Amino acid sequence: MLATQAGLPLVPKPYHALAAELGMSAAEVQRRLAKMLESGLIRRIGAVPNHYALGYTANGMSVWDVADDRVDALGERVGALAFVTHCYRRPRQLPAWRYNLFAMVHGAHRAEVEAQVGRIAALLGADSRAHEVLYSTRILKKTGLRLAG
Template sequence: MALNDKDRRLLHALQDGLPLVPRPYAAVAEAVGLSEADVVARLARLADEGVVKRFGVVVRHRELGYRANAMTVWDVPDEAVAATGRRLAELDFVTLCYRRPRRLPDWPYNLFAMIHGRDRASVLRLVEQATEVAGLAGHPRAILFSRRGFKQRGARYLGQPARPEPALAG
């Protein structure tokens, strides 16, 4: 599926968010020179194709009281990583879960899960719970708490700032 020029114009117009007016798709349509019906149909197609991953609120975790986050990583045998990753992703406190390459010898870990909690102690409890539920006991592990974020802003896909999801772990 290739994006055409009209798709790009539409996505570009929406990258800072949907207008907060009663007929937002009509407002966007006017801005990009399409009809309201075309905007709605295109967004439905782009969602079907997975270009639009999700459509709704993007929260700032800290403002909701989730003050600690840990990128938790494990070294899992390659043949087990798919099943283990799926089990981790089912846990409701895991907000992102990816398989990534090891970078030996500096970095032996291949399974990444982002875990948010109210504070460090609760994050550590959740990590233990995840370890147990996903059968990860005994696998080498590291818990990388964030000390601070330096930059929280959009990325560029369309020549101008857009805001992708995986906000924290790409």
């Protein structure tokens, strides 16, 4: 895992390169990666694009107040929308914060994000008792994942 933290070596035989570094066979590296994919420890292997570089500069955290006994069924449906990149249930903090469903939406500009939020609103219908969109206006800090050895 640590060997791949910075990414796969961009060489014709990347698993062989890792294997040489780790002192095991390439077949063993592939077998272990396959096992981690299967267990869900690895979500996927491939290109991880930078949202901003792809032109997705509008980033809205849409937050929704839906009934607790409906949130899981609805959350699955919201998460399945192609433009939603993260979707979570989180606790309310009454009275200051009434929202329990969070869906992250990205677009080239705010109008696009608003149209997507409109589609979530349509999907939720009367199940949405209130919602807001919190746009990010500045990245204050962003560091990569660091795994402890």
